[in-house]
Amino acid sequence: MNCASPARVDRAYGGIDPQIGSAMHDIRTIRENPAAFDASLARRGLQGLSAQVLVLDEDRRGKILAAETATAEQNRASKEAGAAKGRGDEIEFERLRAEVAVKKAAIQRLTEEAAAQDQALRDLLMGIPNLPLDAVPDGKDETQNVEIHRWGTPRDFDFTPKEHFDIAGVIPGMDFATAAKLSGSRFVVLKGAVTRVHRALAQLMLDTHVEDHALTETWTPVLVKDEAMYGTNQLPKFAEDSYQTTNGWWLIPTAEVTLTNSVAGEILDEVLLPIRMAGHSQCFRSEAGSSGKDTTGMLRQHQFEKVEMVTICTPQTALAEHDRMTKCAEAILEKLGLPYRTIVLCTGDMGFGAQKTHDLEVWLPGQQKYREISSVSTCGSFQARRMNARFRPNGGGKPDYVATLNGSGLAVGRCLIAVLENGQEADGSVTLPAALHPYLHGKTKITAEGTLS
């Protein structure tokens, strides 16, 4: 098992081959208003792509016209040949047959040219990120994100709070040495009380989403085919971030992949929407490119647990669903009494597929910083176009692309860190949030010796 080689990833898009009109960006929209397209991308720091797109598109259409005209002529000749044969006119049949044979080579060349132009345009469009919504603030990097909400007050410690891996009561339950022996760096072995709290957190999250937020609990594979990774745009651009098995499966970096792709290729009746799911899974990330970052502790691991939320809805309701999903994630932190802030990412800091993203950052006293614990994005129809996921409007009519949203609710490991750091006491014990007590059968703290009590 290793990171994919580029050759491996270069294959076709599985069974769900997007057409030009649905290659993440609608070519007609660009044709109709190239200035608006450029203006949106300029906010992401990309310059004047529409000219390049339109030149390619025009060339492509010219080639298609030539190829299709020639094909139509051949089809007509073939049909006439059949008719001639039918009425026993051998001379006419032979003449038409020869005519078709002559055209064949030219048609093949024209068709190949048209297909090449079509592919070139698709490749170009595939590499262009989603367009930010108007409500997204402009900015070039994370320093220009905008805080929109803040909850809770960081606790006033009368001692210097430690990072999670230095807390006395945590040390026996968080074994990096053994993990290194088994698997290398960026892994952890959890033991005893810490494991129990970790498990309790995941249960609390799932129960809250199911009971309070009406999300449908969903359990999925963590090994997926290429096409699922294309659907949620881990492929083809970000192959080096994920792991692949020897027989070609990918280990999901997030359950967003499976939950979102569950509707790939479908035409859903509008009455079924919105579909709101929550799933708890292992996640696997190579963390290529983050070497040196967060190397100590379990903040950034190759394998971690996350409860993921995914919503499939109509484009018209996507923004309202985005706010709803953000609240679902915030509710977990509030139940746990963990101070956090919500920020809206600026245009320069958003992920490739997002139209708008809210990040939740939880207060980590050991670092004296707010750190990301959830990222909630609406992708509009961007992923739906790749997956060919559509809905049929109420009352009939042409199918339209659904909107897809995803968000962490929450990263379990990071949430564990937050609980441990925020609840730590001067003596090395950890006071646990009341919301967890039922899941711990009444236990309320981790002692300085590392046991539940």
Place this chain on the structure above:
RNA sequence: GGAGAGGUGGCGGAGUGGUCGAUCGCGCCGGUCUCGAAAACCGGAGUGGGUUCACGCCCACCGUGGGUUCGAAUCCCACCCUCUCCGCCA
């Protein structure tokens, strides 16, 4: 791992070389009938692309990619996927 079956329109399911983009059933939309509905009857409707002011016309699509042929859903080759049985196994 071994053996077999199969991939066709929203769904089910026909179709083995020539008006097949595709019979039929269900479901869907419109209409007749009805106070209204059901039933019955009549009619309509695939997806994507190109072209046109428009009506329309053209091209592609029966898992994917090649091949044979004047002509392929139908024949040949390769690949992918699904299912069934056997074996192994949590």
